[in-house]
Amino acid sequence: MAGEYIVVADVNHYRSDMDCFVPLIEQFHKIYGFYPKYPVADAGYGSYNNYIYCEQKGMEKYMKFPMFKKESTDKKYRDDLFRTVNFKIDEDGISTIIKSIA
Incomplete structure (x- = not known):
């Protein structure tokens, strides 16, 4: 799709995408100095813990649940x-x- 780009990439040992969300967003925050308003992620990242994390950091809960x-x-x-x-x-x-x- 036009207008999309990768802003953070990581290689890790996590077995689930759900466990990767917080470290990726924290890496984004460290690089850019703010949290994204609308973190775009597929359903693999959707979990109660990640929704709570988004709420705590002022981000919209924009990802689908699994x-x-x-x-x-x-x-x-x-x-x-x-x-x-x-x-x-x-x-x-x-x-x-x-x-x-x-």
Whole structure:
């Protein structure tokens, strides 16, 4: 795509992109003296810890979470009644699935 460029590169021993995000952004900060407003990263970098880090440093949480594509395009996966995020919760905070098992 036009207008894109690499501003930081690193070689490391991390097994997951999620673990690379903070060191890369800190390296960016060390080189340029500020944190980017919109850190662009693919879903491999999306994690709760990285979102919290962005919040703490005043950056927008602009990266997708790891299951974004599947959850947004796969209707069967998204509407699966046995996925915990889809459990219906009653007014007492108890899952209807748990009630039916008990």
